[in-house]
Amino acid sequence: MASDVATVRGQQTTLEHKPPRSRWWREVGWRHVIGVVAIAYCLLPLLYILSASLNPGGSLTGSNQLFKTIDFTNYSDLGSTDFSTWAVNSLIVASVTAVGTVLMCASAAYAFSRFRFTGRRATLTGLLLVQMFPQTLAFVAIFLLLLSIGDVFPVLGLNSRLALIAVYLGAALGTNAFLMYGFFNTIPRELDEAAKIDGATHAQIFVTIILRLVAPILAVVGLLSFIATYGEFVIARVVLQTPENFTLAVGLYNWAADERNAPWGLFAAGAVIASVPIIVLFQFLQRYIVGGLTSGSVKG
Amino acid sequence: MTRTDVDTPTPSPAPRERRRFGSSGLGLGFVIKLVLVALVDALGVYGLLAAYAVGHWGIITTLAIGLVVVNWVYFSRKAIPAKYLVPGLAFLLVYQLFVMLYTGYVSFTNYGDGHNSTKSDAISAILLQNDRRVEGSPTLPMAVVQKGDELGFAVIEEDGQVWVGTADQPLEAAPDAVVQDGRITEVPGWDVLSYAQVIERQADVLELRVPVSDDPNQGAVRTQNGTSAFASRSIYTYDADADTMTNTDTGAVYRPNDQGVFVSDDGAQLTPGWRVAVGFDNYVAMVTGSDLSAYFFQVLAWTFAFAILSVGTTFALGLFLAVVFNDERIKGRRAYRSLLILPYAFPGFLAALVWRGMLNQKFGFINEALLGGANIPWLSDPWLAKLSVIGVNLWLGFPYMFLVATGALQGLPGDVMESARMDGASPARIFRSITLPLVLVATAPLLIASFAFNFNNFALIYMLTGGGPNFPDATVPIGATDILITMVYATAFEGGARDYGLASAMAIVIFIFVGVISWAGFRRTRSLEEI
Numbered sequence: 001m002a003s004d005v006a007t008v009r010g011q012q013t014t015l016e017h018k019p020p021r022s023r024w025w026r027e028v029g030w031r032h033v034i035g036v037v038a039i040a041y042c043l044l045p046l047l048y049i050l051s052a053s054l055n056p057g058g059s060l061t062g063s064n065q066l067f068k069t070i071d072f073t074n075y076s077d078l079g080s081t082d083f084s085t086w087a088v089n090s091l092i093v094a095s096v097t098a099v100g101t102v103l104m105c106a107s108a109a110y111a112f113s114r115f116r117f118t119g120r121r122a123t124l125t126g127l128l129l130v131q132m133f134p135q136t137l138a139f140v141a142i143f144l145l146l147l148s149i150g151d152v153f154p155v156l157g158l159n160s161r162l163a164l165i166a167v168y169l170g171a172a173l174g175t176n177a178f179l180m181y182g183f184f185n186t187i188p189r190e191l192d193e194a195a196k197i198d199g200a201t202h203a204q205i206f207v208t209i210i211l212r213l214v215a216p217i218l219a220v221v222g223l224l225s226f227i228a229t230y231g232e233f234v235i236a237r238v239v240l241q242t243p244e245n246f247t248l249a250v251g252l253y254n255w256a257a258d259e260r261n262a263p264w265g266l267f268a269a270g271a272v273i274a275s276v277p278i279i280v281l282f283q284f285l286q287r288y289i290v291g292g293l294t295s296g297s298v299k300g
Numbered sequence: 301m302t303r304t305d306v307d308t309p310t311p312s313p314a315p316r317e318r319r320r321f322g323s324s325g326l327g328l329g330f331v332i333k334l335v336l337v338a339l340v341d342a343l344g345v346y347g348l349l350a351a352y353a354v355g356h357w358g359i360i361t362t363l364a365i366g367l368v369v370v371n372w373v374y375f376s377r378k379a380i381p382a383k384y385l386v387p388g389l390a391f392l393l394v395y396q397l398f399v400m401l402y403t404g405y406v407s408f409t410n411y412g413d414g415h416n417s418t419k420s421d422a423i424s425a426i427l428l429q430n431d432r433r434v435e436g437s438p439t440l441p442m443a444v445v446q447k448g449d450e451l452g453f454a455v456i457e458e459d460g461q462v463w464v465g466t467a468d469q470p471l472e473a474a475p476d477a478v479v480q481d482g483r484i485t486e487v488p489g490w491d492v493l494s495y496a497q498v499i500e501r502q503a504d505v506l507e508l509r510v511p512v513s514d515d516p517n518q519g520a521v522r523t524q525n526g527t528s529a530f531a532s533r534s535i536y537t538y539d540a541d542a543d544t545m546t547n548t549d550t551g552a553v554y555r556p557n558d559q560g561v562f563v564s565d566d567g568a569q570l571t572p573g574w575r576v577a578v579g580f581d582n583y584v585a586m587v588t589g590s591d592l593s594a595y596f597f598q599v600l601a602w603t604f605a606f607a608i609l610s611v612g613t614t615f616a617l618g619l620f621l622a623v624v625f626n627d628e629r630i631k632g633r634r635a636y637r638s639l640l641i642l643p644y645a646f647p648g649f650l651a652a653l654v655w656r657g658m659l660n661q662k663f664g665f666i667n668e669a670l671l672g673g674a675n676i677p678w679l680s681d682p683w684l685a686k687l688s689v690i691g692v693n694l695w696l697g698f699p700y701m702f703l704v705a706t707g708a709l710q711g712l713p714g715d716v717m718e719s720a721r722m723d724g725a726s727p728a729r730i731f732r733s734i735t736l737p738l739v740l741v742a743t744a745p746l747l748i749a750s751f752a753f754n755f756n757n758f759a760l761i762y763m764l765t766g767g768g769p770n771f772p773d774a775t776v777p778i779g780a781t782d783i784l785i786t787m788v789y790a791t792a793f794e795g796g797a798r799d800y801g802l803a804s805a806m807a808i809v810i811f812i813f814v815g816v817i818s819w820a821g822f823r824r825t826r827s828l829e830e831i
Binding site: 031034035041042043045046048052060063064066107115123127128130132133134136140141142143145148152153166167169171173177202206231234271275278279282 | 329347350351354356358359380381382383384385387388389391392394395396397398399400402403406411621624625627629630636638639640641642643644645646647648649650651653654655656657658660663664665668669695699703756758759762763766785788789792793800803804807810811814815818819822
């Protein structure tokens with residue numbers, strides 16, 4: 001309604017004649033002024049880090065004149081550091097977690113949405129309760145648990161990327177199962193009943209019918225989980241202990257927090273490379289992220 | 301009628317239709333399932349053996365139950381929903397539910413440095429760490445041996461017999477060992493280390509104590525040069541029946557107390573101690589009488605202030621911009637919008653680190669370039685650091701609120717606004733009496749979620765200020781911008797002595813706050829109705 005009124009009014013004005021300049025300023029122009037100021041506020045740190053990454057001096061002071069020099073030394077210097085290892089670690093950990101999350105949540109959502117079994121309500125309610133408590137709060141206990149598991153399965157103990165993935169997967173159902181459950185419920189049951197009459201097993205219905213119909217939400221949950229895992233810091237910091245196992249979050253923190261000889265140029269170049277894929281992904285996912293927040297998943 | 305039915309049965313559609321889905325039962329799916337379950341079983345059995353070897357009964361029980369459940373679920377024809385739920389629930393139970401309960405358990409113990417293990421481990425450690433050469437004991441020829449990565453000693457006793465053992469494996473006879481010219485040259489099943497190899501692992505060799513028998517009171521064999529061994533015995537003896545430690549030099553008797561330490565009558569303690577349940581001691585220590593309690597309420601107050609101010613400032617700026625841009629006549633609204641959400645798209649941990657550099661007192665961009673060489677201690681003055689934290693979080697958080705508020709504004713009923721305008725209400729009045737209340741109602745659950753998120757915004761605080769500037773006389777490095785969760789981290793990992801028990805008690809307090817906050821937000825959403 002509001003937009004209707006506005007368009008009607010807009011058409012009227014264009015039909016008659018252009019509004020006088022002063023009125024334009026009073027009603028629209030000032031909004032552009034605020035917009036430009038806001039955008040400057042948004043962009044300044046981003047431009048600053050981009051400029052610092054192109055400054056070969058590599059110190060904080062040297063980075064204060066924006067775009068004084070354009071030089072890719074920092075980027076090529078990254079090659080001789082652990083940066084590529086961290087990037088690969090982050091990609092592996094985030095991808096495996098994303099795929100695992102999608103598989104486990106889709107299966108769970110299928111079970112909740114298509115079967116009626118004893119304990120269903122209790123499990124759903126339990127999930128809702130668990131969802132209230134972020135896993136990160138228990139990082140001390142996670143550390144102690146991995147300390148014990150390490151005695152038995154060293155590969156699932158401290159300082160292991162696999163253990164980190166396992167911990168992240170522990171939070172999968174709590175964060176995303178409900179989002180998927182709601183979506184699965186919108187797929188008409190008649191479809192699977194028809195397939196069942198045709199002799200399809202429950203697994204065939206799941207793989208060949210349901211999963212294909214919910215493919216978009218699977219992609220969204222996977223990408224959201226990827227972004228959240230990619231940026232996760234606390235648990236990664238507690239679990240990973242040696243540089244060859246670090247993810248980008250832990251590794252770049254160590255660079256930037258090094259007060260004495262902070263490799264600021266390297267950090268800046270690393271930050272630019274690390275953030276570009278996320279910013280691109282984000283543009284596609286914008287509306288799902290805002291929507292997803294309503295259903296309880298939070299960007300990390 | 302019945303006859304015709306029997307003679308010409310209506311062809312069942314099933315056989316023909318079934319082909320569309322292939323034969324069920326023993327197809328590819330079954331093979332995959334078999335392989336996966338076999339893999340899980342193999343890992344599980346390996347885990348059972350390994351856990352048995354280190355005597356970890358908790359892991360053994362969990363694994364055993366897990367294996368039975370997995371095999372039953374995937375080979376039974378009944379438990380169909382469980383087949384889909386087990387993988388996710390397994391991870392959830394171990395890495396989310398268990399760790400939450402374990403946090404609760406640890407919060408009632410004194411787990412931490414000095415109390416890291418069980419009582420029997422503590423007894424062995426006390427006995428081994430306080431040893432000394434047995435007076436008048438002979439010097440015995442020996443060799444350092446190795447099996448895999450584990451070091452051991454091979455010793456020639458006075459009767460010429462060779463004995464072999466490691467730190468975990470007391471000495472036992474090795475009758476097949478070869479001795480030439482009083483030197484051990486070969487021990488079956490072991491590699492005898494050369495002198496160079498011994499030098500290489502010198503520190504480990506000097507540290508190594510090979511127990512004479514299973515009874516730690518019997519003492520151990522050790523070496524100072526890798527070629528000759530002597531018997532050493534602890535200056536303490538442990539009496540298992542009386543459960544006391546006795547110092548054989550002074551005769552002082554140490555008894556275990558309820559804090560998990562051996563204490564003598566005059567109050568001297570032996571380290572290390574062991575884990576014991578301490579009831580509510582950690583919770584009491586958190587609020588009164590400990591080094592940390594002096595700061596606990598300060599940190600708690602700042603946690604609430606930070607969370608409230610974060611939500612308030614981001615929402616105010618986001619809503620303001622949303623109102624400003626909620627006008628069809630603005631050209632390039634899409635461009636504005638996609639630029640304004642950039643800070644939200646930028647990974648949060650990087651943003652905090654970038655700002656940390658920009659706010660640097662001496663060399664940072666803000667002081668040097670924007671303020672013309674000012675020397676403002678943005679991150680090292682308690683109040684300015686608080687301001688900086690809020691300011692950086694504003695940059696990080698307002699785009700999200702802008703998106704949310706824009707969505708809420710577009711959902712407002714236009715006729716109500718229109719009639720208010722007709723009645724002559726000023727824009728300010730419309731905003732205050734109609735827009736703001738309606739937007740608040742629509743966004744309340746998100747605001748509560750945002751509050752809960754910021755209540756635990758570890759990455760921002762830890763990366764921007766590290767919680768500092770630190771309180772000068774706190775034993776654990778906590779400071780003016782620390783919130784509860786960073787205080788938990790400092791207590792558990794950064795203090796001089798790690799205190800997992802106290803840290804867990806604080807985590808439980810956060811659990812309670814977050815639970816109450818989430819419940820408040822939860823009741824406003826419709827999630828419950830969906831079940």
